[in-house]
Amino acid sequence: MTEAIAFGIDPDLWPCGLVVMNETGQIELTNATLREWLGIDPSDQCQSLRFVDVLSRAGRIYFETHLRPLLLMNGHFAEISIDIERSDGTRFGVFMNGRATLINGRMINAHFCVFKNEQRRSFERELVAKRRESDEFRSLVRSSPQAIVSVDRDLIIHAWNPAAEDLFGYTEAEAIGERFDSLLVTPEDQETMADDLLHIATGETLRSEAVQLHKDGRLLHVEKSIAAINDKTQEYSGFVAIFSDISARKASEAKIQVLLEEINHRSKNLLSVVQVIARQTWRLYKGADFFSAFNNRIASLTSNQDMLISSKGSNVDLESLAHAQFAHLIDPEDPQVVISGPAVHLSKSVTQAIGMAIFELVTNAAKYGALSKEAGAVTLSWKINDMPSPMLEMSWIETDGPPVIVPTRKGFGYQVTGPLLEGVTSGQTSREYATEGFRWTLKAPLDRLTQ
Numbered sequence: 001m002t003e004a005i006a007f008g009i010d011p012d013l014w015p016c017g018l019v020v021m022n023e024t025g026q027i028e029l030t031n032a033t034l035r036e037w038l039g040i041d042p043s044d045q046c047q048s049l050r051f052v053d054v055l056s057r058a059g060r061i062y063f064e065t066h067l068r069p070l071l072l073m074n075g076h077f078a079e080i081s082i083d084i085e086r087s088d089g090t091r092f093g094v095f096m097n098g099r100a101t102l103i104n105g106r107m108i109n110a111h112f113c114v115f116k117n118e119q120r121r122s123f124e125r126e127l128v129a130k131r132r133e134s135d136e137f138r139s140l141v142r143s144s145p146q147a148i149v150s151v152d153r154d155l156i157i158h159a160w161n162p163a164a165e166d167l168f169g170y171t172e173a174e175a176i177g178e179r180f181d182s183l184l185v186t187p188e189d190q191e192t193m194a195d196d197l198l199h200i201a202t203g204e205t206l207r208s209e210a211v212q213l214h215k216d217g218r219l220l221h222v223e224k225s226i227a228a229i230n231d232k233t234q235e236y237s238g239f240v241a242i243f244s245d246i247s248a249r250k251a252s253e254a255k256i257q258v259l260l261e262e263i264n265h266r267s268k269n270l271l272s273v274v275q276v277i278a279r280q281t282w283r284l285y286k287g288a289d290f291f292s293a294f295n296n297r298i299a300s301l302t303s304n305q306d307m308l309i310s311s312k313g314s315n316v317d318l319e320s321l322a323h324a325q326f327a328h329l330i331d332p333e334d335p336q337v338v339i340s341g342p343a344v345h346l347s348k349s350v351t352q353a354i355g356m357a358i359f360e361l362v363t364n365a366a367k368y369g370a371l372s373k374e375a376g377a378v379t380l381s382w383k384i385n386d387m388p389s390p391m392l393e394m395s396w397i398e399t400d401g402p403p404v405i406v407p408t409r410k411g412f413g414y415q416v417t418g419p420l421l422e423g424v425t426s427g428q429t430s431r432e433y434a435t436e437g438f439r440w441t442l443k444a445p446l447d448r449l450t451q
Contacts, residue, residue, distance in 0.1 A: 017094070017114040021051040023107055034114065039086050051112070056083040056091055071100040071110055081117065093117045147222075147245075150229070151180045152238040159240075167222070167245055169215030180241075184212045186219065200228050201236045209246065221250040258420075262356075265413075272367060315345040315450070318354070322380055325358040336371060341382035344392065350449050353424040354442075357417045361396050361440060364413065369438055370401030390446035392427075398437035406433045425449060 011018045017034030021027055027046045035042055038054065052060040059082045070077045076099045083091045094114040101108040141148050141159070147167040150159035160175040168175075168184060175183065185193055189210070196206055206226040211219045223244045231237040282290060322339050346354060358380070362371070370376030382394040407414070417440065418429050427444025 017112075017116075019051060019054075019112040019114070021110045021112065023109060025050045025052065027051055027054075028109065037084070037086075037092065037116065039088070051110075054084055056085045059083050059085070067098065071098055072102070072105070072107055075100050075102055084114070147243040149175075149180065149184075149241045149243070150238065151241065153236060155180045157183070158238075164243070167220065167243060168212070174215075186211055186213055196226070197239075200226055200239050203228055212243065220245065221247045265416075272363065315347060316351040318344040318346055318382065321346065321351060321355050322358055325355060325362050336374075336377050338377070338379040338381070340379075341394075342384060344382065344384075344446075344450065346449055347451060350424055353416075353421050354449075357421050357442070358396075360413045360416045365398055365401070365438075368402070368405070370398035373401055376401040384446060392442070392444050392446050392449055394442040396438075396440040398439070401437055404433045404435065404438055 011029075012032035014031055014033055017037060018029070018031040019027060019034060020029035027049050030038075030046045032042055035044065035046070038046075040046065046054070052063055055063055062082065067077060067080065076097075078097045080096045080098070081093065082096055083093050085091050093116070095117050096112055096114045098110055098112045100110040141161050144161060144163055147164035148159070148161045149157060149164055151157055157175050157178050157180055160170070160172045162172075164175065165171055170178075170183065181190060181193060200206055206224070208224060210222055210224050212222050212224075214220050223246050224241060226239050226241045228236055229238045229240055278294060319339060319341065326337055326339070361380075362378075365371040365376075365378055370378050377399050379395070379397045379399075381397075382392055385391045385393055410418075417431075421427070421442065422429055425442070425444040426448045427442055429443075430441045432439040
């Protein structure tokens with residue numbers, strides 16, 4: 001015992017555990033610290049126990065198969081993690097250093113110094129848990145369907161998940177290290193972003209709809225949520241931004257708005273048409289005949305609306321569609337109206353747009369143009385030009401009507417017979433307010449109209 005005592009140090013005062021084992025594996029000496037850890041009598045030197053008796057079952061196997069051979073070969077080992085088992089079966093972990101006294105390859109004794117590692121193990125478990133949380137969070141970020149971007153206080157991008165690549169068009173390598181405002185923020189929103197950052201830095205989470213820039217320069221409608229990131233001292237160090245693509249929703253909202261405008265416009269037009277029907281019917285019919293003719297024309301108008309809105313067919317004959325647009329106001333076989341052209345079967349996607357355009361032309365002709373006079377006439381015709389690919393050319397020509405007045409504004413009717421129709425048909429429209437009568441033309445690829 002007594003190298004330690006020879007140095008004047010009492011082993012019982014050591015903050016670590018001490019075990020001395022003889023060549024047979026029997027314990028010769030323990031210090032008070034180890035005995036306290038083992039929960040045994042302070043005066044008991046444990047000499048009735050073998051060293052392996054204080055180790056866990058797995059520890060005993062490990063000692064005999066690995067540590068004892070190490071002592072015999074090298075004479076020592078260091079910082080081995082192993083479990084010590086108390087008499088009641090409970091365990092505690094230690095780090096153990098061992099040194100053997102060897103004579104001619106034979107181990108005379110061995111000294112073991114053990115250090116409790118509960119605090120270290122707790123720290124390691126905490127690190128493992130945090131690593132697992134970090135890995136789980138990283139996995140969630142990478143697999144998230146929402147674009148997630150992490151930005152430091154200097155607006156430099158530090159994290160960019162795959163969904164951000166898909167949404168904004170930049171790869172992770174292209175985005176990391178770039179300025180957030182230069183990459184994604186439109187020039188119009190640069191000033192408001194500075195105000196937003198002031199609110200975010202105070203801990204406020206910003207949620208709003210916004211327009212962000214795509215790599216190709218187009219604008220993206222997104223829903224964004226931005227929250228501050230604080231460092232270990234709770235100082236503001238940047239923010240994380242989460243983006244959801246709402247382009248489809250915005251497109252649907254825009255479509256709904258157009259439909260609402262269309263409904264409003266059609267409602268007003270229908271009331272005007274009913275007035276025109278009543279006036280023209282009264283001109284030709286009196287008494288009971290008026291009510292019969294008027295009811296028939298209102299029924300025709302209703303049928304026309306049903307055809308435009310409720311048609312279930314995939315294709316609609318252009319001539320039938322054209323007749324339906326006139327039927328609400330005038331018999332398509334009336335001498336005032338000429339409808340002619342080859343058979344063309346319109347796809348459902350363009351039927352509504354072309355029907356609306358013809359409906360608008362008919363309504364305007366009845367209110368202001370050739371059909372507002374008994375002597376007036378309208379010719380709606382179409383033909384197919386085969387150069388270099390088939391093109392449909394549709395013409396609307398009014399004659400013998402009142403003097404043509406050039407409109408001073410471009411209302412919804414202009415959109416229906418112009419830009420909206422062009423967008424749906426991939427065609428071009430033109431109009432001429434000639435002295436002899438209004439003229440309108442549509443030229444569009446035939447395959448766009450029929451497929």
